[in-house]
Amino acid sequence: MAIEVFWISGSPFAWRVLLTLEAKRLPYESHRLEFSKRDLHTPEYLAINPRGQVPTLRDGGYVVYESIAIMAYLERRYPETPLFGISAEETGAIWRVICEAASYLEQPMESFILPIYGDAATEKADQVRAALPTIRDELTRLEAALRDRDWLATQAISAADIAVFPLVKSLLRAAGKPAASAFEHGLTPFSTKYPALAAWLVRVEALPGYERTYPPHWR
Ligand SMILES: N[C@@H](CCC(=O)N[C@@H](CS)C(=O)NCC(=O)O)C(=O)O
Structure with missing residues (x-):
């Protein structure tokens, strides 16, 4: 089945x-x-x-x-093509990045994107504004992780990259909406503000089958 x-x-x-x-x-x-x-x-x-x-x-x-x-x-x-690491150290590093994203980035991301998507950015301006410093701080940490390597946790693509990638793409999509221009979000131009993350996005997008996963209503 x-x-x-x-x-x-x-x-x-x-x-x-x-x-x-x-x-x-x-x-x-x-x-x-x-x-x-x-x-x-x-x-x-x-x-x-x-x-x-x-x-x-x-x-x-x-x-x-x-x-x-x-x-x-x-x-x-389905252990073929391992995404949670080969060694204990890799597994620890991957889970650390995933846990950090879940603990520190997901909630602020939602506080930013949901009012913008839902036409409630004016009404919830305080919430949007309050989320931004944390978002920028977390992106800076991710940027630093990519200073010496291509992927967030290990030398190859892993579950850490897959868990974080859609969060960053969602932030960028919201940041590009007209309602976001009312905030000094500091997320764009992304390739200037976060060059290593911008290059990493392109690497993830090169994954075979990526196009099948792209949100259809974003096209
Ligand atoms: N922690 C959950 C979050 C899932 C979640 O928030 N999904 C949203 C879509 S982005 C949803 O289904 N929302 C519908 C609702 O809550 O009514 C996960 O990682 O799967």
Whole structure:
């Protein structure tokens, strides 16, 4: 039975799973859901993801949600093309980057992008403004990590890169929206402000199958 993935276009968390499947060259059946059609709240979907969120992965009779948990499951189940490191040291470095992104970047990223996407940037201007210093600080840390190597945690692409990439792309998309110009966000021009990260984005985008993962409604 095929691996099935349930996702919505533009979800950075779902994007992680699509990138992982492509990086591991695993065939999968894609179920693109629409938030506006309340696809995430049908009884059938809530039965596999009681939070009514994406992503969710079904592999035969097994179901798992939470993007990083899905990535860890895929690694264990399909170890070819390892993404969580070969040595104990690599695994530690990869998980450190993932945990840092989850602990320090995800929430500020959402505080910035969701009001901008949702036409609420004026109403939630304080929230947007408050998130920006942390976002810049975290991007500076990522930039520093790339000073001496091509990838965030190890010498090859890893789950750390895949977990962080959609967060950075989402920040950049929001930063390019007209509503973002009301804030001195300092994120652009990205290749000037964060040159190593900009070059790293291009490296991730060269992953075979990347185009299949790109959020369709962003095109
Ligand atoms: N921690 C979760 C976050 C998932 C999440 O926030 N998904 C959003 C889309 S970006 C969602 O499904 N939102 C719908 C909702 O909460 O109603 C993960 O990593 O999978």
